[in-house]
Amino acid sequence: MEYVGRIFVILISSILINNFVMSRFLGICPFLGVSKRVETAIGMGAAVTFVMAMTSLITYIVQYAILEPLGLKYLQTIIFILVIASLVQFVEMVVQKASPTLYQALGVYLPLITTNCAVLGVAIINIDEKYDLIQALFNGVGAALGFTLAIVLFAGIRERLELSDIPKPLKGFPIALITAGLMSVAFLGFQGLIK
Amino acid sequence: MEKILLSLLSLGGMGFLFGAVLAFASKRFAVEKDPRAEAIREVLPGANCGACGYPGCDGFAEAVASGRAPVDGCTVGGSPVAVRVGSIMGVEVKQKERVIAHVLCQGDCHNAVNKYQYKGIQDCVAASMLAGGPKGCSYGCLGLGTCVKVCPFDAIHISDGSIAVVDRDKCTGCGKCVEACPKNLIELIPESNLVQVLCISKDPGKQVRENCKVGCIGCRLCLKACQFEAIDFVDNLARIRYDKCVNCMVCAEKCPTGAIYAHFAKRKVAFIHENKCIGCTACKKVCKFEAIEGEPEQKHRVLPDRCTGCGQCVERCPVNAISLNVREH
Ligand code: SF4
Numbered sequence: 001m002e003y004v005g006r007i008f009v010i011l012i013s014s015i016l017i018n019n020f021v022m023s024r025f026l027g028i029c030p031f032l033g034v035s036k037r038v039e040t041a042i043g044m045g046a047a048v049t050f051v052m053a054m055t056s057l058i059t060y061i062v063q064y065a066i067l068e069p070l071g072l073k074y075l076q077t078i079i080f081i082l083v084i085a086s087l088v089q090f091v092e093m094v095v096q097k098a099s100p101t102l103y104q105a106l107g108v109y110l111p112l113i114t115t116n117c118a119v120l121g122v123a124i125i126n127i128d129e130k131y132d133l134i135q136a137l138f139n140g141v142g143a144a145l146g147f148t149l150a151i152v153l154f155a156g157i158r159e160r161l162e163l164s165d166i167p168k169p170l171k172g173f174p175i176a177l178i179t180a181g182l183m184s185v186a187f188l189g190f191q192g193l194i195k
Numbered sequence: 196m197e198k199i200l201l202s203l204l205s206l207g208g209m210g211f212l213f214g215a216v217l218a219f220a221s222k223r224f225a226v227e228k229d230p231r232a233e234a235i236r237e238v239l240p241g242a243n244c245g246a247c248g249y250p251g252c253d254g255f256a257e258a259v260a261s262g263r264a265p266v267d268g269c270t271v272g273g274s275p276v277a278v279r280v281g282s283i284m285g286v287e288v289k290q291k292e293r294v295i296a297h298v299l300c301q302g303d304c305h306n307a308v309n310k311y312q313y314k315g316i317q318d319c320v321a322a323s324m325l326a327g328g329p330k331g332c333s334y335g336c337l338g339l340g341t342c343v344k345v346c347p348f349d350a351i352h353i354s355d356g357s358i359a360v361v362d363r364d365k366c367t368g369c370g371k372c373v374e375a376c377p378k379n380l381i382e383l384i385p386e387s388n389l390v391q392v393l394c395i396s397k398d399p400g401k402q403v404r405e406n407c408k409v410g411c412i413g414c415r416l417c418l419k420a421c422q423f424e425a426i427d428f429v430d431n432l433a434r435i436r437y438d439k440c441v442n443c444m445v446c447a448e449k450c451p452t453g454a455i456y457a458h459f460a461k462r463k464v465a466f467i468h469e470n471k472c473i474g475c476t477a478c479k480k481v482c483k484f485e486a487i488e489g490e491p492e493q494k495h496r497v498l499p500d501r502c503t504g505c506g507q508c509v510e511r512c513p514v515n516a517i518s519l520n521v522r523e524h
């Protein structure tokens with residue numbers, strides 16, 4: 001029971017309190033780049049969720065099966081990048097073959113994730129926090145859900161911003177950045193949720 | 196020394212392993228790309244407007260190559276592009292008729308009333324969120340120009356500051372405005388059709404009348420007037436069946452509110468070439484408007500005031516003695 005509770009805490013914390021985009025400031029580029037439409041934001045969120053879960057699993061195994069026993073922890077970052085890059089490639093190929101419809105739906109977002117620092121972030125945090133395999137998996141999924149939540153909310157706001165009467169100097173990107181900042185402040189309000 | 200060796204080995208080994216897996220996967224999961232898709236992409240206009248229903252020209256090209264999309268699916272390119280795409284795919288292209296967007300509302304500031312004054316974001320989508328917008332008629336055009344903003348060809352404008360109007364010459368029939376209009380007021384109609392019901396209000400007649408001078412009040416006079424069964428009534432609203440309408444424009448003349456619009460300037464009139472007419476009376480029998488006079492065995496004549504240009508006689512004449520001309524005004 002204690003364990004389930006702990007997993008629950010990990011989930012909540014990675015979705016809301018330590019939201020990757022809003023309070024850890026990871027994965028900002030896709031957050032700003034792919035958030036013009038709610039639909040595409042959801043596509044990106046789905047792709048990230050999938051990749052993050054896979055990454056959490058594989059990097060965990062690599063870390064404790066190869067790096068730790070061989071005393072090569074300092075190679076962590078580069079090897080994780082290697083893992084993520086090949087994983088994304090691999091997943092892309094498999095998806096393209098197995099389910100062309102899903103491939104169509106994910107579109108360009110899949111390859112984009114290769115350069116998403118949030119994915120690398122989640123892998124390294126899993127190790128730093130000394131999670132076990134299941135916790136790591138939940139942390140990965142939670143982080144991805146948090147990312148999805150943030151990007152979909154942001155896309156919703158931006159869709160509305162498009163229609164609004166905004167002073168010229170602020171139109172487009174500036175107002176988006178300001179909005180992102182305000183959202184982040186709002187998310188930081190979750191900080192006291194779990195003691 | 197040992198450490199360097201180990202790290203080299205593990206990093207290199209993993210790189211090698213992943214590389215091998217990827218190489219294997221790329222063989223195993225290879226998806227053939229169609230060379231025709233690239234050829235098709237070359238001849239498309241590259242507007243990436245998405246009117247074909249695919250994400251941009253690339254998506255459409257692939258869809259055509261794999262047979263999922265019709266070769267004439269590109270509305271912007273029209274038939275010239277369709278012909279070239281068709282030749283790549285090796286199929287004969289039938290000329291498809293051009294379609295033009297029509298805004299099915301005439302309720303501008305002179306004709307329609309507002310129920311409140313709207314001062315918010317100048318956009319139809321936003322305005323329609325506030326109790327369906329300021330228009331008294333909940334079906335009417337809000338005139339804030341969401342369609343104008345999306346039109347890539349500058350073919351739609353707000354006239355009189357209150358209603359959207361399409362420029363027939365510039366419209367490519369891409370359908371972007373159709374999607375954008377929150378009131379679903381815009382429809383793509385074949386170019387050859389010259390009669391439209393410019394109202395989509397399903398309200399009862401009395402209510403329509405209160406809100407708008409030019410709405411369809413469901414009186415069914417057009418239904419009675421139409422000789423060709425080209426009018427349907429659904430939900431108290433007249434609809435033209437474009438496949439049956441012969442552009443005689445009689446319904447538009449009969450409509451008491453003017454909700455049916457016809458391009459009268461393009462109305463046709465029949466003309467009998469006397470030297471060819473053999474006096475068989477076939478045309479006289481088929482005319483539904485008693486617009487042809489003449490005795491059997493004698494030359495026949497069209498009465499231009501009665502003729503509506505429906506063209507029935509042209510089809511019937513056994514010696515092709517009748518032609519349809521545009522009326523002179
Ligand atoms: S046709 Fe539709 S989008 Fe265009 S102005 Fe009217 S309500 Fe707005």
Ligand code: SF4
Pocket residue numbers: 390420421422423424425426435439440441442443444445446447
């Ligand atoms: S134009 Fe003629 S054929 Fe067409 S709907 Fe009107 S009356 Fe009928």
